[in-house]
Amino acid sequence: MQVNENKAIWLRPKEEISDDDYKKFYKVLSKNSGEDPFNWVHFKAEGEVEFTSLIYVPKRAPSDMFDNYYGKQTTNLKLYVRRVLISEEFEDILPRYLSFVKGVIDSDELPLNVNRETLQQLKMLKVISRKIVKKILELFQDAASYDEEDEDDTEEGEEDDNMAETTPEEQQRLKDEKRKKKMDEYNEFWKEYGKNIKLGVIEDSSNRQKLAELTRYNYYINYYMKYIINGIISIYYMIYINSRLIQYISNLILSIYQILYLIFYFRWYSSKNSTELTSFDDYIERSKPGQDSIYYLAGENKEQLLASPIIQGLIKKGYEVLLLEDPVDEFTFQHLNEYKQKKLVNVGKGDFKQPEDNDEQRKKQKALKKVFQPLTDWWRKLLSENVDSVVISQRLIEDPLIVVSSESGYSANMERISKAQAYSSKGSNSQQFGKKIVEINPNHQAIQELLQRVKDDPDQETEEMARVLYEAALVNSGYSIPNPEKFASRFYKLFNSALGIDRDAPIKEYEVEIEEEPETSSEPTVDQDGTKWEKVNTDDAQWETVSDDKRDDL
Numbered sequence: 001m002q003v004n005e006n007k008a009i010w011l012r013p014k015e016e017i018s019d020d021d022y023k024k025f026y027k028v029l030s031k032n033s034g035e036d037p038f039n040w041v042h043f044k045a046e047g048e049v050e051f052t053s054l055i056y057v058p059k060r061a062p063s064d065m066f067d068n069y070y071g072k073q074t075t076n077l078k079l080y081v082r083r084v085l086i087s088e089e090f091e092d093i094l095p096r097y098l099s100f101v102k103g104v105i106d107s108d109e110l111p112l113n114v115n116r117e118t119l120q121q122l123k124m125l126k127v128i129s130r131k132i133v134k135k136i137l138e139l140f141q142d143a144a145s146y147d148e149e150d151e152d153d154t155e156e157g158e159e160d161d162n163m164a165e166t167t168p169e170e171q172q173r174l175k176d177e178k179r180k181k182k183m184d185e186y187n188e189f190w191k192e193y194g195k196n197i198k199l200g201v202i203e204d205s206s207n208r209q210k211l212a213e214l215t216r217y218n219y220y221i222n223y224y225m226k227y228i229i230n231g232i233i234s235i236y237y238m239i240y241i242n243s244r245l246i247q248y249i250s251n252l253i254l255s256i257y258q259i260l261y262l263i264f265y266f267r268w269y270s271s272k273n274s275t276e277l278t279s280f281d282d283y284i285e286r287s288k289p290g291q292d293s294i295y296y297l298a299g300e301n302k303e304q305l306l307a308s309p310i311i312q313g314l315i316k317k318g319y320e321v322l323l324l325e326d327p328v329d330e331f332t333f334q335h336l337n338e339y340k341q342k343k344l345v346n347v348g349k350g351d352f353k354q355p356e357d358n359d360e361q362r363k364k365q366k367a368l369k370k371v372f373q374p375l376t377d378w379w380r381k382l383l384s385e386n387v388d389s390v391v392i393s394q395r396l397i398e399d400p401l402i403v404v405s406s407e408s409g410y411s412a413n414m415e416r417i418s419k420a421q422a423y424s425s426k427g428s429n430s431q432q433f434g435k436k437i438v439e440i441n442p443n444h445q446a447i448q449e450l451l452q453r454v455k456d457d458p459d460q461e462t463e464e465m466a467r468v469l470y471e472a473a474l475v476n477s478g479y480s481i482p483n484p485e486k487f488a489s490r491f492y493k494l495f496n497s498a499l500g501i502d503r504d505a506p507i508k509e510y511e512v513e514i515e516e517e518p519e520t521s522s523e524p525t526v527d528q529d530g531t532k533w534e535k536v537n538t539d540d541a542q543w544e545t546v547s548d549d550k551r552d553d554l
Contacts (some may be wrong), residue, residue, distance in 0.1 A: 035060065054101035055132065082107075144186050313393075348412060399476065
């Protein structure tokens with residue numbers, strides 16, 4: 001009998017394993033021979049529990065990753081105990097948002113003869129889970145960052161000699177190419193797994209880690225502050241190890257840190273560049289002096305958001321707006337609330353305050369409010385079932401009006417997502433999603449004409465014009481029309497008036513003269529060569545099947 005003496009790849013020293021070996025093992029592990037992994041991490045953990053692990057991040061996300069996201073979750077990690085396979089699909093060892101990773105875990109300290117149910121409750125398994133999550137996040141951070149340390153990670157020898165022979169301009173060009181390549185690789189990763197990272201911000205309160213076990217803390221708070229907080233928490237653990245209060249405070253700090261740690265990976269499109277992803281730090285670096293907020297708007301796609309009248313005023317003044325087109329983005333921002341003391345502001349809300357609002361603008365706004373008060377009061381009363389208030393807008397440029405949600409109401413994006421749910425309520429919009437706020441543009445001629453008509457005693461046509469304008473603005477602002485059939489009816493009547501037709505003109509059947517078809521001639525037609533062709537009626541003809549011999553005679 002021949003014994004296989006080859007060591008498993010995850011038990012071999014990393015220095016002895018080539019990239020090709022790692023890729024070959026991934027293809028066997030994932031049963032996908034056609035694609036290499038995005039990246040991998042191979043490590044041996046020591047301390048509370050000793051184990052070895054090899055974790056892969058696939059290049060492509062599984063197509064069914066979110067089909068049963070909140071159902072029973074199994075990970076793609078194989079658990080070995082002393083080189084014996086215990087489980088191929090293990091539950092709860094990783095949080096849901098990391099369920100796409102694949103790999104193996106091998107430990108000599110877990111009991112070999114224990115069933116899955118008992119193994120789930122082992123404290124050691126929770127320690128393993130925490131350390132694996134830490135390594136995966138570090139892998140993500142390495143993929144997302146590019147700094148001077150990366151430039152020093154070149155292979156010695158021929159590459160260094162080539163760099164030494166090039167000019168400073170050529171060296172900078174090569175560095176820029178490496179930086180761009182790494183950014184492109186991470187952008188591809190973000191397209192596949194960005195939603196997972198955002199869900200991690202919302203859900204990842206159960207995978208808390210010690211501050212000392214995490215790196216790259218200086219991205220979020222002062223570099224030296226990490227050591228101070230780390231020392232304080234260490235003292236707390238030593239002195240008050242049994243204190244529930246201190247444990248609660250420590251866990252709370254670790255949860256907040258975990259969220260900040262994940263924020264580093266976030267990427268969105270923006271009004272500055274709708275083709276390349278940007279981060280919070282990039283946004284802050286480009287923001288105007290004195291700007292204390294990060295502006296964002298959520299919607300169905302970036303093209304619609306970029307054309308939205310809601311952000312045109314901000315863009316004209318030089319402000320950047322993040323464009324959130326992923327359904328989970330707005331949930332994520334609501335959980336974050338702020339980043340680096342910059343408040344996250346949804347410009348699709350009615351409580352949004354226009355920046356650079358000086359005394360002169362406030363006086364002008366007050367005067368406009370007084371002038372247009374007859375129109376705003378009349379319009380609010382007309383739409384009282386769905387509208388809470390009608391106000392003068394400071395952000396509209398070309399559009400006559402927009403519709404936004406109240407501070408506590410659903411934004412257009414959240415309302416659209418809620419309506420799409422299978423168990424959504426069928427109640428009225430105002431009851432379920434809150435009443436809307438209408439902002440009108442005092443510089444638009446249509447608004448000025450409506451003001452004059454209201455002052456002169458509005459008629460039925462004026463009311464219908466006001467309703468059609470409101471419903472058109474609903475669509476343009478990202479909402480859906482509650483009663484599209486009524487909107488269509490009002491629009492057709494106004495269209496009739498614009499064409500000079502009676503707005504209530506009845507529908508009449510259009511009469512046309514039907515021309516009689518000319519009788520066909522029975523005379524034979526003659527070709528140029530004198531051949532006559534005559535149409536023959538075969539309806540009453542008798543047909544006979546003939547044999548081959550008879551057909552030859554014919």
